[in-house]
Amino acid sequence: MMAPVFAHGQLRLYLLALLESGPKHGYELITALSDRFGGTYRPSAGTIYPRLARLEEEGLVTRVDQERKSTYALTEAGYAELTARREDLARLEQDIEESVRARADTVRQDVRGTMRDLRADLAEAARHARERAVPYTPVSQDPRTVSHVHWMEAEQLLQRFRDELRADLRRADARGGVERLTVETLQTVLDSALDAVRRTLP
Numbered sequence: 001m002m003a004p005v006f007a008h009g010q011l012r013l014y015l016l017a018l019l020e021s022g023p024k025h026g027y028e029l030i031t032a033l034s035d036r037f038g039g040t041y042r043p044s045a046g047t048i049y050p051r052l053a054r055l056e057e058e059g060l061v062t063r064v065d066q067e068r069k070s071t072y073a074l075t076e077a078g079y080a081e082l083t084a085r086r087e088d089l090a091r092l093e094q095d096i097e098e099s100v101r102a103r104a105d106t107v108r109q110d111v112r113g114t115m116r117d118l119r120a121d122l123a124e125a126a127r128h129a130r131e132r133a134v135p136y137t138p139v140s141q142d143p144r145t146v147s148h149v150h151w152m153e154a155e156q157l158l159q160r161f162r163d164e165l166r167a168d169l170r171r172a173d174a175r176g177g178v179e180r181l182t183v184e185t186l187q188t189v190l191d192s193a194l195d196a197v198r199r200t201l202p
Helices: 010-019 026-036 045-057 076-084 086-132 143-174 180-198
Strands: 061-066 069-074
Touching: 010 026, 010 045, 010 061, 010 069, 010 076, 010 086, 026 045, 026 069, 045 061, 045 069, 069 076, 076 086, 086 180, 143 180
Parallel strands: none
Antiparallel strands: 061 069
16 A cells, blocks of 8 residues: 655645646646656545635635636745745655655556466466367468468457557547556556567467
């Protein structure tokens, strides 16, 4: 289990720091935090909005409602607090850097463990498939023809994989949900799959 990302009061301070560059919607703040942590942490709306409301009550931020969105900006008091707490913010940035490394290491270890389990499951499934397989007799016994048929089947599988994954990634991107963790997981899975398939080639 990962340790809490922010200690008491730290998220409050970091929200002020994120607003220093200009007004932002709550969703933009959530995305900025997720980007800062390389996708290993994404706060929920239930975490962010109550803290923004508290900052507004304290007079440190102001909220402007436009249609269905609310924009938050620092007040003069918010800028003053941020200026007074530069040292605290510097220490927080260092803590975040260490947290990002630790969380990334944990995620990588989890992915490696999952891939080991997946490879074992695939090997077991392949063994069962071979045991249950009905002998296949092609119309032509020409090895080149048989090889071409298998090559086309492999091409179709690759095309289906690409199409389905691209569709999933496009949908996630439209929702702002493609994170660094997704890319690293994809790279790990594909590298493992490539190595496994290459071992079957002559």
